[in-house]
Amino acid sequence: MVGEKSGSIAKQLIRSELQMEKDKTPHKILQILKDGHFHSGEQLGHTLNMTRSAIWKGIKQLSKYGLDIQSISGRGYRIDGGLNLLNSVEISKHLPKQQENQLAGLAVLDQVSSTNDYLSKLPITENLSQPFYAALCEQQTAGRGRRGRDWLSPYGHNIYLSLRWDCQKDPFELSGLSLVIGIAIIRALKAYGIPDGAQLKWPNDILYKGKKLAGVLIEMTAEAHNKTAIIIGVGINTFLSDLQLKDINQPCTTLYDILLNQINRNRLSALLINEMIAILNVFDKDGLTPFLPEWESYAPSIGSLVTVLHKNNSIVGTMKGITEQGELILEDAQQNTHKFVSAEVSLNINKEAVN
Numbered sequence: 048m049v050g051e052k053s054g055s056i057a058k059q060l061i062r063s064e065l066q067m068e069k070d071k072t073p074h075k076i077l078q079i080l081k082d083g084h085f086h087s088g089e090q091l092g093h094t095l096n097m098t099r100s101a102i103w104k105g106i107k108q109l110s111k112y113g114l115d116i117q118s119i120s121g122r123g124y125r126i127d128g129g130l131n132l133l134n135s136v137e138i139s140k141h142l143p144k145q146q147e148n149q150l151a152g153l154a155v156l157d158q159v160s161s162t163n164d165y166l167s168k169l170p171i172t173e174n175l176s177q178p179f180y181a182a183l184c185e186q187q188t189a190g191r192g193r194r195g196r197d198w199l200s201p202y203g204h205n206i207y208l209s210l211r212w213d214c215q216k217d218p219f220e221l222s223g224l225s226l227v228i229g230i231a232i233i234r235a236l237k238a239y240g241i242p243d244g245a246q247l248k249w250p251n252d253i254l255y256k257g258k259k260l261a262g263v264l265i266e267m268t269a270e271a272h273n274k275t276a277i278i279i280g281v282g283i284n285t286f287l288s289d290l291q292l293k294d295i296n297q298p299c300t301t302l303y304d305i306l307l308n309q310i311n312r313n314r315l316s317a318l319l320i321n322e323m324i325a326i327l328n329v330f331d332k333d334g335l336t337p338f339l340p341e342w343e344s345y346a347p348s349i350g351s352l353v354t355v356l357h358k359n360n361s362i363v364g365t366m367k368g369i370t371e372q373g374e375l376i377l378e379d380a381q382q383n384t385h386k387f388v389s390a391e392v393s394l395n396i397n398k399e400a401v402n
């Protein structure tokens with residue numbers, strides 16, 4: 048299938064696709080358990096022509112990937128909710144040609160420390176018509192969130208996607224970038240069929256009915272010849288167990304909880320790459336300005352009482368909106384106006400004002 052695709056992207060797909068080793072027992076077991084149904088050890092052994100003890104060992108190895116494999120005596124093993132594993136051919140199938148042609152590469156990885164780290168090690172692209180490079184993985188062993196936090200990244204669930212954009216922009220021209228990426232994520236969720244209810248919390252948290260659904264971590268490095276490598280990391284919760292949800296120190300939700308159905312991660316990943324590239328093409332020329340009304344339409348915090356945490360201080364005021372540079376505008380009780388850039392602060396939406 049990959050061979051049927053033409054051009055450099057097809058070569059990249061072959062070169063950079065890494066999978067759990069295909070001929071090994073854990074991978075073979077996973078191909079059966081990913082349907083989410085119970086399979087007894089005996090049945091697995093019979094299908095794979097292995098002893099029950101080899102199956103048991105394989106299951107133990109799978110648990111090391113952070114997979115929550117239920118084992119119930121008399122019924123067997125299962126992965127609650129099933130798995131939709133990543134597949135570069137499937138992703139390409141859902142990606143419009145116009146966007147695919149702008150990708151210098153699409154890496155679909157098994158385990159990686161962080162998809163942002165993976166892309167940061169690539170050399171700067173020389174080809175101006177292909178300024179983007181996308182990387183996705185099944186599991187991050189050191190997934191990172193904003194403000195030095197960890198990002199929970201269990202195997203085979205959720206979206207861990209980074210898009211690298213090599214461009215000739217100065218960092219000051221990029222202050223609105225994190226906001227437009229929030230819009231791209233909401234557009235992709237809508238295109239997937241997620242019912243209305245997604246919201247943006249400045250600068251770029253994606254909430255669904257008040258609970259965190261997705262986050263964005265943007266990192267940049269100045270490269271040679273006035274080039275900047277921008278790495279946009281997006282994490283979307285598609286499925287987290289009750290235990291994992293309890294482990295996270297803020298109210299979170301998942302697409303599985305919203306749709307009560309397994310998520311097609313390949314289609315959603317393609318929609319995300321598509322919307323991000325489309326938005327970055329416009330942002331490159333026109334900046335944040337054309338996106339302001341859309342951003343504000345997703346931000347219930349505008350007009351509400353919020354608390355901005357800034358260098359150990361907190362300032363309470365009404366969120367008035369955002370500037371064309373993406374700064375948050377806050378008016379305090381004395382009607383003084385304050386502006387904040389996203390790197391410096393975190394925002395709490397005051398409960399009494401939101402309810």
Ligand code: BTN
Nearest residue numbers: 161190191192193262263280282
């Ligand atoms: C946040 O704190 O809200 C940002 C979370 C960003 C997580 C994504 S997952 C893909 C990419 N790789 C990482 O290590 N982090 C980002």
